[in-house]
Amino acid sequence: MSTKTDFGPPNYKELLPPVIEKNYGQWKYHERLQPGLLRHVADSGDEIYTVRVGSPRLVSTDWIKDMCAIADEYCGGYLRFTSRHNLEFLVSDKSKVEPLIAHLKAMGLPVGGTGHAISNPVHTQGWIHCHTPATDASGIVKSVMDDLYEYFVDMKLPAYCRISLACCLNMCGAVHCSDIAILGIHRKPPKVNHEIVQAKCEIPNVIAACPTGAIRPDPKNKSLVVNEDRCMYCGNCYTMCPGMPVADPVGDGVSIWVGGKISSARTPPKFSRLVIPFLPNNPPRWPEVTSAVRNIVEVWASHAHKHERMGEWIDRIGWERFFDLSGIPFEVQLIDDFTMASDTFRSTPTFKW
Amino acid sequence: MSTKTDFGPPNYKELLPPVIEKNYGQWKYHERLQPGLLRHVADSGDEIYTVRVGSPRLVSTDWIKDMCAIADEYCGGYLRFTSRHNLEFLVSDKSKVEPLIAHLKAMGLPVGGTGHAISNPVHTQGWIHCHTPATDASGIVKSVMDDLYEYFVDMKLPAYCRISLACCLNMCGAVHCSDIAILGIHRKPPKVNHEIVQAKCEIPNVIAACPTGAIRPDPKNKSLVVNEDRCMYCGNCYTMCPGMPVADPVGDGVSIWVGGKISSARTPPKFSRLVIPFLPNNPPRWPEVTSAVRNIVEVWASHAHKHERMGEWIDRIGWERFFDLSGIPFEVQLIDDFTMASDTFRSTPTFKW
Amino acid sequence: MPVMDVLGSAISVDEDGFLEDPDVWSEALAEAIAKMEDVDVLTEDHWKVVNYLRDYYKQFGIAPMIRKLCKDTGFQLKTIYELFPSGPAKGACKIAGLPKPTGCV
Amino acid sequence: MPVMDVLGSAISVDEDGFLEDPDVWSEALAEAIAKMEDVDVLTEDHWKVVNYLRDYYKQFGIAPMIRKLCKDTGFQLKTIYELFPSGPAKGACKIAGLPKPTGCV
Amino acid sequence: MSETPQLDELEKGPWPSFVTEMKRAAEKKDSAKDLINQLERSYEDRVGHWKHGGIVGVKGYGGGVIGRYSDLPAEFPAVSEFHTLRVNQPSGWFYTTDILRQLCEVWDKHGSGLTNMHGATGDIILLGAPTSALQPAFDDLAEIGFDLGGSGSDMRTPSCCVGPGRCEYACIDTLDFLYDITMQYQNELHRPMFPYKSKIKVSGCPNDCVAAVPRSDIAILGTWRDNIQVDQAAVAQYAAEGMDISGEVVALCPTKCMVYDAAARTLTIDDKECNRCMHCLNLMSKALRIGKERGATILVGGKAPIVHGAMLSHVIVPFMKLEPPYTEFKELLEKIWDWWDENGKMRERLGELINRLGMRNFLKAVDLEPLPQMIKVPRANPYYFWDQEEVK
Amino acid sequence: MSETPQLDELEKGPWPSFVTEMKRAAEKKDSAKDLINQLERSYEDRVGHWKHGGIVGVKGYGGGVIGRYSDLPAEFPAVSEFHTLRVNQPSGWFYTTDILRQLCEVWDKHGSGLTNMHGATGDIILLGAPTSALQPAFDDLAEIGFDLGGSGSDMRTPSCCVGPGRCEYACIDTLDFLYDITMQYQNELHRPMFPYKSKIKVSGCPNDCVAAVPRSDIAILGTWRDNIQVDQAAVAQYAAEGMDISGEVVALCPTKCMVYDAAARTLTIDDKECNRCMHCLNLMSKALRIGKERGATILVGGKAPIVHGAMLSHVIVPFMKLEPPYTEFKELLEKIWDWWDENGKMRERLGELINRLGMRNFLKAVDLEPLPQMIKVPRANPYYFWDQEEVK
Ligand code: SRM
Ligand code: SRM
Numbered sequence A, B: 001m002s003t004k005t006d007f008g009p010p011n012y013k014e015l016l017p018p019v020i021e022k023n024y025g026q027w028k029y030h031e032r033l034q035p036g037l038l039r040h041v042a043d044s045g046d047e048i049y050t051v052r053v054g055s056p057r058l059v060s061t062d063w064i065k066d067m068c069a070i071a072d073e074y075c076g077g078y079l080r081f082t083s084r085h086n087l088e089f090l091v092s093d094k095s096k097v098e099p100l101i102a103h104l105k106a107m108g109l110p111v112g113g114t115g116h117a118i119s120n121p122v123h124t125q126g127w128i129h130c131h132t133p134a135t136d137a138s139g140i141v142k143s144v145m146d147d148l149y150e151y152f153v154d155m156k157l158p159a160y161c162r163i164s165l166a167c168c169l170n171m172c173g174a175v176h177c178s179d180i181a182i183l184g185i186h187r188k189p190p191k192v193n194h195e196i197v198q199a200k201c202e203i204p205n206v207i208a209a210c211p212t213g214a215i216r217p218d219p220k221n222k223s224l225v226v227n228e229d230r231c232m233y234c235g236n237c238y239t240m241c242p243g244m245p246v247a248d249p250v251g252d253g254v255s256i257w258v259g260g261k262i263s264s265a266r267t268p269p270k271f272s273r274l275v276i277p278f279l280p281n282n283p284p285r286w287p288e289v290t291s292a293v294r295n296i297v298e299v300w301a302s303h304a305h306k307h308e309r310m311g312e313w314i315d316r317i318g319w320e321r322f323f324d325l326s327g328i329p330f331e332v333q334l335i336d337d338f339t340m341a342s343d344t345f346r347s348t349p350t351f352k353w
Numbered sequence C, D: 001m002p003v004m005d006v007l008g009s010a011i012s013v014d015e016d017g018f019l020e021d022p023d024v025w026s027e028a029l030a031e032a033i034a035k036m037e038d039v040d041v042l043t044e045d046h047w048k049v050v051n052y053l054r055d056y057y058k059q060f061g062i063a064p065m066i067r068k069l070c071k072d073t074g075f076q077l078k079t080i081y082e083l084f085p086s087g088p089a090k091g092a093c094k095i096a097g098l099p100k101p102t103g104c105v
Numbered sequence E, F: 001m002s003e004t005p006q007l008d009e010l011e012k013g014p015w016p017s018f019v020t021e022m023k024r025a026a027e028k029k030d031s032a033k034d035l036i037n038q039l040e041r042s043y044e045d046r047v048g049h050w051k052h053g054g055i056v057g058v059k060g061y062g063g064g065v066i067g068r069y070s071d072l073p074a075e076f077p078a079v080s081e082f083h084t085l086r087v088n089q090p091s092g093w094f095y096t097t098d099i100l101r102q103l104c105e106v107w108d109k110h111g112s113g114l115t116n117m118h119g120a121t122g123d124i125i126l127l128g129a130p131t132s133a134l135q136p137a138f139d140d141l142a143e144i145g146f147d148l149g150g151s152g153s154d155m156r157t158p159s160c161c162v163g164p165g166r167c168e169y170a171c172i173d174t175l176d177f178l179y180d181i182t183m184q185y186q187n188e189l190h191r192p193m194f195p196y197k198s199k200i201k202v203s204g205c206p207n208d209c210v211a212a213v214p215r216s217d218i219a220i221l222g223t224w225r226d227n228i229q230v231d232q233a234a235v236a237q238y239a240a241e242g243m244d245i246s247g248e249v250v251a252l253c254p255t256k257c258m259v260y261d262a263a264a265r266t267l268t269i270d271d272k273e274c275n276r277c278m279h280c281l282n283l284m285s286k287a288l289r290i291g292k293e294r295g296a297t298i299l300v301g302g303k304a305p306i307v308h309g310a311m312l313s314h315v316i317v318p319f320m321k322l323e324p325p326y327t328e329f330k331e332l333l334e335k336i337w338d339w340w341d342e343n344g345k346m347r348e349r350l351g352e353l354i355n356r357l358g359m360r361n362f363l364k365a366v367d368l369e370p371l372p373q374m375i376k377v378p379r380a381n382p383y384y385f386w387d388q389e390e391v392k
């Protein structure tokens, strides 16, 4: 059998509900009728209701089939997923909206994630399927969302709050622009396994991979030496070479970053900034992480103006005030010391006490 | 004769006018009575009048003696200079203020430089006394101030406008935080004189001096090679070694930078940013430079809000609008390509057409 | 550790079939690995690629970038995939006895 | 080009009195230069500094930083100025026949 | 007693549980069961239990499969080989139940029965199959019309927001554009030959619902060039309903280009000064509408932090019409790829290369004029290069 | 016809002319005359005519004189040697006519009769004397009480704003502090032994009238820790005189911590949120006054662009009391210099060293706790180091 290749994904045109096909590109406005329920109205007057449901992202085929059954019942067999891995039921028949929501709630599914809510955390593989994680992904996300559930199923926050998680510095969750980012980190330099390096590694690539130039060749051993003082445990050498493992039960854990955003609404995209350099891996429920995240959410929620994202709020009040209000201790790791760190230093006597 | 050393500068305490001695540190408020005239009032009710006069900075001892004569006549022999090289007559006797001003004006001295004015440009040696200049200093400053005279002797601008000039990238004028900076630049790589390099240069220091790593050793010749593609003509190698001259009648000229500030009033200090990469050296009056500067001053003056410095104004309207309003063409040299240039790139679709 | 049975002797390979000890590589071994990568016979064109990869690796300590491989061998990427259906990294490098590429081909 | 009249022969120096050709340096020349820098006789201590400077320059191609000079010779900066009233750069380096320092001593 | 006491804890609480999902799959699949067991072990040990790397694949493709081997194969034999298939999602993640069920069938047949809907790049992630199952799984996927996505140094599976499918802000046809370029660049998607990965994401407007700016090498964001369309009747309606238009809309407009006349209940926008940040449209979608002259802003260079720190994509084309067959975009894309391909070092992303060689070289290579819209601020350092030809 | 047609042009126009000044000096001094002639030549040639470098000086000092030689000594013999003496100005540039006349006399005797009042660092620049005149000039300067300033790799002549001498905003005694440290560090000023230059500048408040933040390695800026003193009667007076307090003051307050009650004509400041930017005090100096608990913010690392780009000084001590004998400051300064001296490469400024070795190493070395006031924003990159002792 000669394999068929390069035929591409299914054509979306065949997957759109009829009301979308008809009103494609002719939408006029939307309303958020209640948490998890959107109503989009077209120029034609047609409307479509969207019911959004939180998903654990890591799902079984059974779950997918369950959802299909619901979509068949209420949506004529049409559904979609969102860029944050929520599931959206696309309802063309208004009369089915309430029953659908009732059905979903009865199943225990979280209906919400719209508007000024905490939507589904973008996250990554963790111990489920990756070789470089410093923490698990799904476990922390589950713990955090159990704790913040009320903010998913409601719209009571001042603005959007996007939480993301990546289990190592590769940042597959691209957490670097999140209101709150949870990032797995290593804290110990790689322990070089010379035998593996000799047999399996492209030495020049490993050297080039190190952001801080901490790796030098060791030509005598045909291996590598790590200058541990210059290593900041990014794990990029391990990505390039199995002989440079960095994972460690004590060294590994989680850091917390805040104030990033993606949209250009009001203010341009911002990077998230480090506020808690380390919290231990404490499975199964990572209590230190969940309470740190909740604290940040609540401090923000109780101080920000309406429509003010985490980073916008902090920009207004100043980082010194953020540490003050949140009670998070300011630690030396938060001060930049990478290339051009001085851009992040305060070059003015104007700050708050 | 054994030389006396390390005795330090004259003690300022012996140089203060009596009214200052008496009210030292007890000043209550000030007023700008007219351009170039300040009145400071002390808690005691005592007052001191300051009459500020523009100076060419490069002055003869005769000029100093002239000024001394005036100070004797009106100020009891007390005067001071400012951090921008203006001269200040410190008048304790109110009745002498008007006659002093009349006297100064009669001599043709510019009385002004206070408040929302263009004060004396901080500047450097240029062809007068330095070995690395890419332009003259005093000549351009004279030409620019002749042209902008009206803004020195008046206070009709929206805010402070500080102009500075440095004749090479060493930036002795520290022009990097000026509302308008005039900076001498070279545009040709050094022509290595191997003989001089061999005999007179500390080769490792020269190599280390190059910001872009454009210089490599040439051990065969005991000399140096410049990778001309990586050279940006900073002249730092010449500072270290006479065998690396960069000055050139055609290559050298002037660049214009805008939007910097020093004070923390309202907004923190800002760097000036490049807006005109090159204007030729056109002595004695550098007409291209004077008209470029005047254009910038006028565009700002006619568009800024009150109290809005050049950089604050541009931050409000956006750089794209600055180029639009000023008619200055946007050239590729303005786009950063030094370390971490990407921080200056626009990471949002929100800009103005 | 998995082993591969080649010409009667047991050769250690990793799970992906890459040699554990690069020094055991031989042309015969290459032929044997090739079969497992859907390459029945190593033609002259195959050898051109394989030898290029080995030479490059010997000289630079890394596998070449694909673009370079194509340029230097004169084969288009399409042709490389025709020669080595599992591709330059999984196919050609493995046959050439290179370490498992991490970044490149 | 200025010249300096030493022991009967004319030695080229620059305006600051630094040797144009470092290779002409000799101990006698050093003594002669010293006089012009307010050092009447080169004592053992002077030679310690001069030799240190020459050795350092030979090894690294640059003059040492002052701090290093002090540390390595064991002389305090004060002492250096007592030995060489015009200082380590203008005095000691010149006597040692080093190129005119630009950044350091 | 349960063998997975820690994971069991994660079945509690209101948020849907991935552990429950794994257990459901485990009822049918040994590999899912061993995945649970190995994960429990990770929870005990506080480290992962997967070996480094893995190169596996399907015939004719250089990417699309992530190889994974357990480092405890004796204890968890069913996951000793546990590779992931990245399956290219349809534009906008639209599905029919029909097509999803077919997908489930294939995966029930060949794999662990576990998936990520979806991966962070946008693919359908089919999580866990032995080496021997890969080709058969792919063949069955092909049968139902699902192709693989990207991995390795190729164009990664592009993704886009829902756009014209269900959003009034869509300035471009994200869904069609995405499908078109995905089809056009099948070879680039399936046969890694770039210096490193190249990601494309497409959002219909500056809200950037698909996170294109921080997360893609090439970001396409819809925008418009004329005026926001204001429906004053609808403005008045919002006011009547009690919206604080001055406080919530006008005061937060970053360019201060709006004036609200509270008495007349009318809103005036000085569109020349508007930067199209979307804030007012977001709040008043019934009253304000995007302009009519629509197109896209193209930004490049976004990526995660390794090696030189994270980067956001930055503007290289302020405005490009984006209509089928998207020739202008494709020509630009190919020039960009060519330059990167020619100059990029191994594992050097586009943004890093632009930083290393300088924007001016990049702009020249891809035939773009420098424009102030490309920068936030001009350079503050005086280290700029001159074409020696120009210096005479 | 004039020999200097180009320079003659620069005698025209309203701004005082340096050419006129040169001509005045030239009437008495050949060197001033040749300086004019050489400058005219530069105007023709469009390049400078000074040779590279020059090391000259006076006995016992390693700095304070800038050597300069003409590259056309045959044509302009009177400037073949034309060195500059940097003379340490008095605090705040205060003079009596008496002392200035004495200075002129010395310079008329030994030099060109030309000066810069002052140099960009703050010194009195005595411009142009032959080598043989240096020591005599210095000896005569010493006689009238003027010492040399810095040059080379030493502490450079520090400078300060007028401060308590004539400014109501002075939070510290800039004049006294400057005099004290200048006297204390005479050795550091006169005998270069640092890795490179070290500049100190002192401004009495955040207005920074002496440009300390951009222009000095160690910047001392006055500030206060309690509340702005408000005189409501004076506020009302400003209002009565027609000042737009809401528009010009309150609206421009960067922290929005002010409230103006237009009816009552009173101003309320939430001092906890005030960042002491000075704007309101600058505009309403009769009504608002700096707080009573005064001290200084210490910032370090400012410098011009070479080698790694310009830097602004950055906060390392948010608040330090600054009272004679300034022991706390001096101890800190010496720790800073020691660390820099120990670790700095040749020609590496303090700010560059901090960037190279990292703030944390610096803070540790000089015994300072990390504080959020030191930064604008926390790091955005995940590249931070752990003390391996702490990781157990
Ligand atoms: C469904 C989805 C697009 C998709 O193709 O999947 C989507 C859909 C909508 N977005 Fe979004 N956004 C979606 C991801 C995003 C993202 C990306 C992300 O979070 O990773 C962003 C950028 C977030 C950020 O800045 O960090 C995003 C920033 C916005 C914004 C700007 C919010 C702000 O003020 O910063 C709006 C405007 C608004 O809601 O006012 C918006 C508006 C909308 C609207 C109202 C557009 C419309 O008229 O239909 C849609 C419903 C919003 C809601 O959830 O209430 N959407 N939206 C995505 C849903 C994700 C989810 O399940 O939670
Ligand atoms: C005399 C001098 C200090 C000295 O010791 O020499 C001085 C004196 C005063 N400055 Fe200044 N400043 C002096 C250089 C500066 C500098 C430094 C510079 O320009 O290089 C700055 C920073 C400029 C910048 O940000 O680029 C400076 C930024 C200020 C500001 C903040 C202005 C702003 O809004 O950004 C004020 C406040 C004000 O005037 O409202 C101020 C206020 C004042 C006051 C009103 C303070 C007072 O109450 O006495 C003084 C009279 C100002 C005037 O000129 O109208 N002074 N002032 C300097 C006069 C220089 C000159 O001859 O022009």
Ligand code: SRM
Pocket: A123, A124, A125, A129, A130, A131, A132, A170, A171, A172, A173, A174, A239, E066, E068, E084, E086, E116, E118, E119, E120, E121, E122, E123, E124, E125, E149, E157, E197, E199, E215, E216, E302, E303, E304, E305, E306, E307, E349
């Ligand atoms: C599966 C996925 C995470 C997830 O759970 O969703 C993922 C998983 C991996 N990523 Fe990723 N990346 C995934 C989206 C991302 C994203 C997000 C995105 O695409 O929007 C990023 C950040 C954006 C970017 O590309 O910069 C991302 C940045 C990385 C990096 C860092 C690249 C860089 O230039 O800095 C690496 C390291 C590498 O390539 O060597 C990496 C490498 C990896 C590897 C292949 C590990 C490795 O070092 O070889 C992971 C395989 C895990 C596994 O066993 O399955 N992954 N990776 C995502 C792909 C799913 C999909 O196809 O839909």
Ligand code: SRM
Pocket: B123, B124, B125, B129, B130, B131, B132, B170, B171, B172, B173, B174, B239, F066, F068, F084, F086, F116, F118, F119, F120, F121, F122, F123, F124, F125, F149, F157, F197, F199, F215, F216, F302, F303, F304, F305, F306, F307, F349
């Ligand atoms: C005279 C003066 C300019 C003036 O006309 O006022 C001056 C003149 C020179 N400066 Fe400067 N600098 C002068 C203030 C400055 C300033 C401003 C300041 O101190 O506030 C700066 C910027 C601030 C800084 O230090 O970063 C400055 C930054 C430099 C640099 C670059 C240093 C750096 O780290 O980037 C150099 C290059 C060097 O040291 O090799 C330099 C070097 C020089 C040299 C010695 C030229 C050289 O390469 O050897 C110049 C001697 C000219 C001459 O023949 O007289 N000069 N120099 C200023 C000193 C007068 C005084 O003592 O009062």
Ligand code: SF4
Pocket: A124, A125, A126, A130, A131, A132, A133, A134, A166, A167, A168, A169, A170, A171, A172, A173
């Ligand atoms: S973030 Fe790191 S550990 Fe997590 S999936 Fe991506 S590469 Fe693997």
Ligand code: SF4
Pocket: A189, A190, A209, A210, A211, A212, A213, A214, A215, A226, A230, A231, A232, A233, A234, A235, A236, A237, A238, A244, A246
């Ligand atoms: S972990 Fe990162 S910093 Fe440390 S040696 Fe490896 S690549 Fe370098």
Ligand code: SF4
Pocket: B124, B125, B126, B130, B131, B132, B133, B134, B166, B167, B168, B169, B170, B171, B172, B173
């Ligand atoms: S800026 Fe350059 S040329 Fe001008 S005085 Fe300073 S070092 Fe000399």
Ligand code: SF4
Pocket: B189, B190, B209, B210, B211, B212, B213, B214, B215, B226, B230, B231, B232, B233, B234, B235, B236, B237, B238, B246
């Ligand atoms: S001029 Fe500057 S960039 Fe050019 S070689 Fe010299 S030091 Fe390097």
Ligand code: SF4
Pocket: E161, E162, E163, E164, E167, E168, E169, E170, E171, E203, E204, E205, E206, E207, E208, E209, E210
């Ligand atoms: S990016 Fe814009 S067009 Fe796309 S879904 Fe979001 S709001 Fe709508």
Ligand code: SF4
Pocket: A266, E252, E253, E254, E255, E256, E257, E258, E269, E273, E274, E275, E276, E277, E278, E279, E280, E281
């Ligand atoms: S889109 Fe943004 S900038 Fe434009 S008018 Fe609306 S709020 Fe203002």
Ligand code: SF4
Pocket: F161, F162, F163, F164, F167, F168, F169, F170, F171, F203, F204, F205, F206, F207, F208, F209, F210
């Ligand atoms: S810095 Fe402050 S104290 Fe000093 S003169 Fe300026 S305004 Fe006055």
Ligand code: SF4
Pocket: B266, F252, F253, F254, F255, F256, F257, F258, F269, F273, F274, F275, F276, F277, F278, F279, F280, F281
């Ligand atoms: S000093 Fe600045 S921040 Fe403080 S109240 Fe005045 S204007 Fe506001």
